[in-house]
Amino acid sequence: MSNQNYIENAHFKLENFIPYQLAVVAESVSKAFSKTYAKRFGITIAQWRVLAAVGRESNCTASSIVEHTAMGKVQVSRAVSILIDKGYIKSRVDSRDRRNSILAFTNKGRSIYIQIIPAGITFERELIKIFTKEEIQQLNHLLSKLNLHSKKN
Amino acid sequence: MSNQNYIENAHFKLENFIPYQLAVVAESVSKAFSKTYAKRFGITIAQWRVLAAVGRESNCTASSIVEHTAMGKVQVSRAVSILIDKGYIKSRVDSRDRRNSILAFTNKGRSIYIQIIPAGITFERELIKIFTKEEIQQLNHLLSKLNLHSKKN
DNA sequence: ATATAATAGTTTCATTTGTAACTAATTTCA
DNA sequence: TGAAATTAGTTACAAATGAAACTATTATAT
Incomplete structure (x- = not known):
């Protein structure tokens, strides 16, 4: 089939x-997911990710969040400063390397973290209810394969 | 496992x-894809989609593009007006319903369309080279299933 | 030692985006 | 008919984003 035919016959379909x-799928999943916490906790996706990262590794730095979240350092910086304003996390200077800020939950932050993570897991569980066990394995496998190979961009 | 354990043991991992x-995958694929045409043709992802839609159905309206592209009407409107400025498409008023603008390629637009679509197909082919035939079928199946179910948001 | 480079994080500025309000044209239906 | 509602598309404004420049601190190398 020649390229020209894409004009004549409209063979190319975006939806395939x-x-x-x-x-498209990622965007609609993201939107649906953010609805589960945006209003309830007043946070964005970026802030959600930062909370998840701090929960995973308490007393971490912004740089380590950058590594774990596929966010840029500007995005992390802004999310962190908003979370500090909201009273969810606190920051102190690392005395051994004063360039680092060490981040940790406040009590308030810890308390929303333990609500937010199970809610996320529930969302995920609902999302993958449409799949069989086999399909879930496939999805995981395909996504990590894609992830591995699209990183080197 | 109690929720509290997400704090103590850091069980929740964003990357899983x-x-x-x-x-993350969608974003890095999108970025890699846009690199294949952004500089060469000076267009954005939104504009790429509009070109693809016009190529599929010549003399279409902006509304039909909204239907086919999962873009909002504002986004389509802006992409269309930029493509008109760039001389890739032209617009005329539908005489039977003067609310509609009917969109079609200019010669210049047609000529980049027939470059851009094969380049996209090449990109896709490269992308899925990491998969077996079976995995490609699985990916298609999983994505359309996800798409179907995440639409009702 | 000290100049240079590298790293952590922030800020600035220009661009992009999304929501809502808007204009214009057409349809509905009382 | 003709007032109200709907539809197509645009615009205005505020918020989000990204690239690049910036400050502060630490590491490197001569």
């Missing part, structure tokens, strides 16, 4: 195009 | 969380 499908 | 994985 994998990069497009991925983008 | 499906909504997160989806978002």
Whole structure:
């Protein structure tokens, strides 16, 4: 089939195009997910991720969050400063390397963390209810494979 | 396992969380894809989608693009007006319903369309080279299933 | 030692985006 | 008919984003 035929016969369909499908699915999942906490806790996706990272590794630095979250350092910096304003996390200077800020939950932050993570897991569980066990394994496998190979961009 | 344990043992890992994985993969694929045409043709992802939609159905309206592209009407409107400025598409008023603008390629637009679509297909082919035939079928199946169910948000 | 480079994080500024309000044209239906 | 509602598309404004420049601190190398 020649390229020209894409004009004559309109063979190319966006909705079957994998990069497009991925983008659309990811966006609608993200939106649906953020609805589960945006209003309730007044946080954004970026802030959710930062909370998850701090929960995983307490007393971490912003840099380590950058590593664990696929967010840029600007985005992390802004999310952190908003979370500090909201009273969810606190920051102190690392005395051994005064460039580092060490981040940790406040009590308030810990208390929303333990609500937010189970809610996320519930969301995920609901999301993958449409799949069989086999399909879930497939999805995990395909996503991590894609992830590995799309990183080197 | 109690919720509290997410604090103590840091069990929750963002990188295994499906909504997160989806978002990250989709973003890096999108970025890698846009690199294949952004500089060369000076267009954005939104504009790429509009071109694809016009190529599929010549003399379409902005509304039909909204239907086919999972873009909002504001986004389509802006992409269309930029593509008109760039001389890739032209717009005329529908005489039967003067609310509609009917969109079509200019010669210049048609000529980049027939470059851009094969380039997209090449990108997709490269992307899925990491998969077996079976995995590609699985990916298609999983994405359309996810798409179906995440639409009702 | 000290100049240079590298790292952590923040801020600035320009661009992009999303929501809501808007104009214009058409349809509905009393 | 003609007032109210709907639809197509645009615009205005505020918020989010990204790139690059910036400050402060530490590491490197001569």
